[in-house]
Amino acid sequence: MTWGRFYGVGVGPGDPQLLTLKAVEVLRKTDVIAIPKSKLERESVAWEIAKGHCRPDVGQIEIELPMTSEREVLEQAWESGAERIRRLLADGQTVAFITLGDPSLYSTYTYLLDKLKGKIPEERIETVPGIMALAAAAARVNLPLAEGDEPLLILPSGEGIEDYLGFPNLVLMKVSRRLPEILARLKDKDRAAVLLSRVGHDTERIEWNPEAQRPDGKIDYLSLLIVKGAVGRAEEEN
Ligand SMILES: C[S@@+](CC[C@H](N)C(=O)[O-])C[C@H]1O[C@@H](n2cnc3c(N)ncnc32)[C@H](O)[C@@H]1O
Incomplete structure (x- = not known):
């Protein structure tokens, strides 16, 4: 056979x-x-x-x-x-x-x-x-995921991730279920983030410094957050 x-x-x-x-x-x-x-x-x-x-x-x-x-x-x-x-x-x-x-x-x-x-x-x-989606996302916004000797942490957005939200370079995946809560925690820690949904699809969305209060409510499952530096340091894109 x-x-x-x-x-x-x-x-x-x-x-x-x-x-x-x-x-x-x-x-x-x-x-x-x-x-x-x-x-x-x-x-x-x-x-x-x-x-x-x-x-x-x-x-x-x-x-x-x-x-x-x-x-x-x-x-x-x-x-x-x-x-x-x-x-x-x-x-x-x-x-x-x-x-x-x-x-x-x-x-x-x-x-x-x-x-x-x-x-x-x-x-x-x-x-x-x-x-990987995270590589395509970083490329889409022309950001490095990590440079030199910096570490990079990739996290699924389940319970118990709060302790890691201060990590210098962070990618949060599967964020859709807990996005408002995660964004509020990042704000508490003065972290800047960019939210990317459906990267590379016709329906792609990019949001710099996303707000925890979300009028639209629904977040696409194919969404991730790149978290770098402090608030104000992430570039605003027009
Ligand atoms: C089950 S994981 C699959 C990850 C996949 N194996 C990879 O290498 O990227 C699904 C998660 O990947 C991320 N993801 C996958 N495709 C994406 C896309 N086009 N745009 C943004 N995030 C995406 C989202 O965080 C989503 O919740």
Whole structure:
């Protein structure tokens, strides 16, 4: 039996030009695309980015991501996704799991991989790095993430991050659920921030020194904060 190849492909943050040449090559030759999809999404964002590079007749399977933090439910979803992929690989097909940004950062890919390892030969697995949203965001506003010997801290915006908000160079991801609270805490610490939503998409938004009081209320899930220096030092963009 000849196993197919399994790729985890980072498709970048949204700009159709921010896929690597390698990602494009893999997408072109793949038999089946495994698409992560939450119940809330009409169409997967990763698929929107990748589809123009795939063969018109490419097979598709959706790997459903339950909207829960219940470990057991998540484990089951990853296990059943991995099993569907394993069967295709056993059949000799090439499968690419696509993921936003880079596969190594907060991606379902790593959980799936965990379930697949030991069930398929390691040499049939290849992870194709992608441009992380935080790199695209920093480039978009022409800011360095860190310079010289400075450290850089990347944080998901869950509970208990308050102690880290004084860190010199900070990127806060998944900010949508707690944005007003985080912005208020940053203000207490006299920190300047820029909020970037949907970088590289048609609906991109950039807000310098965002206010904690938000009249619009809703924050896009694809949003992150770059925090640098003190208030007043972040440039105002027209
Ligand atoms: C599950 S993580 C995926 C990160 C991704 N693997 C990466 O390398 O960038 C999702 C978070 O990434 C950030 N993100 C992804 N795409 C983005 C974009 N186009 N603009 C702004 N933030 C984005 C947001 O903070 C979002 O909540």
